[in-house]
Amino acid sequence: MGPVYRFRPLTRDDLPLIRRWLALPHVREWWGDPSEQYKLVSGDLDVSAMDQFIVQTAGDDFGYLQCYDLTAWNSGFGTHPKGTRGIDLFIGEPGMIARGHGSALIRAFVDERLRNGAPRIVTDPDPSNTRAVRAYAKAGFEEAGMVDTPDGPALLMVRNP
Numbered sequence: 001m002g003p004v005y006r007f008r009p010l011t012r013d014d015l016p017l018i019r020r021w022l023a024l025p026h027v028r029e030w031w032g033d034p035s036e037q038y039k040l041v042s043g044d045l046d047v048s049a050m051d052q053f054i055v056q057t058a059g060d061d062f063g064y065l066q067c068y069d070l071t072a073w074n075s076g077f078g079t080h081p082k083g084t085r086g087i088d089l090f091i092g093e094p095g096m097i098a099r100g101h102g103s104a105l106i107r108a109f110v111d112e113r114l115r116n117g118a119p120r121i122v123t124d125p126d127p128s129n130t131r132a133v134r135a136y137a138k139a140g141f142e143e144a145g146m147v148d149t150p151d152g153p154a155l156l157m158v159r160n161p
Contacts, residue, residue, distance in 0.1 A: 003057040003101070005108045007065060010052035015042050017054070018064060021092030030129050031090060032151070041066075049073075055089070055105055062096045065089040065109060070122060076147055077156055081119035088123065102135035110139060114161045124154035133157070 010018070018041055021027050022034040031037050041064070044050040049072030055063035070077065070084040077086070087109070091097050110121045124147060125132040133155060137143075141157040148154075 002104055005105045006056040007053040007109055008056055008061075010041075010045065010054055010064070012042075012045065014054050014061075017061060017092070018042070021064065021090065024092065024094065026094060026097060027090050027092060030126060030132070047072075053109075055091075057101070057105075060093075062093040062101070063089060063091040063105065065105070067109070067113070076149060077122055077124070078147070080122065083118055084120040084122060085113060085118050086122050086124070098131075102131070103138035106135060106139035106141075110159055114159070119161070121159045123157050124149055125157065126151075127153065127155040 015038075019034070019038050022031060022037050022041075028034055041052070044052060044066065049069040051067045053065045053067070054061050055065055065087060066089070067085050067087050070080055070086045071082070073086075087106075089106070091101060113121060122144075123136055123141065125136065127133065127146070136157045139159070141159045144156040144158045146153055147156045
């Protein structure tokens with residue numbers, strides 16, 4: 001049996017950790033300007049349609065995951081069943097990258113949401129982020145085509161129950 005993941009709700013006390021992770025080169029490469037992203041992440045703490053988590057294994061914080069009500073944003077992702085959730089995440093701790101945690105934590109989180117009634121989960125990685133695309137595919141997501149987002153073209157990936 002592999003690692004057990006815990007998804008602890010993000011609190012204001014976690015914001016210094018988020019700020020540190022966003023500034024790291026491997027996160028900045030795909031999430032962009034750390035100051036801009038910090039404003040978005042910290043601002044979303046008060047948004048009811050956005051659930052934010054610190055990802056842990058063995059009691060150690062190592063990543064960030066956000067899960068949002070797709071209908072609350074004009075995502076440009078097309079039509080999906082009511083209750084569809086979108087996810088975005090990053091592994092913050094450099095020592096946890098390329099060790100299989102991405103696909104495993106995605107599968108753990110998404111499986112739980114689907115068991116609890118979510119009709120579909122979607123995500124939109126940059127198509128050139130092959131590590132992310134591969135992790136989502138290993139977690140059961142299927143490619144559903146290219147979409148235009150405020151951040152540029154993205155690969156829409158979908159996971160159904």
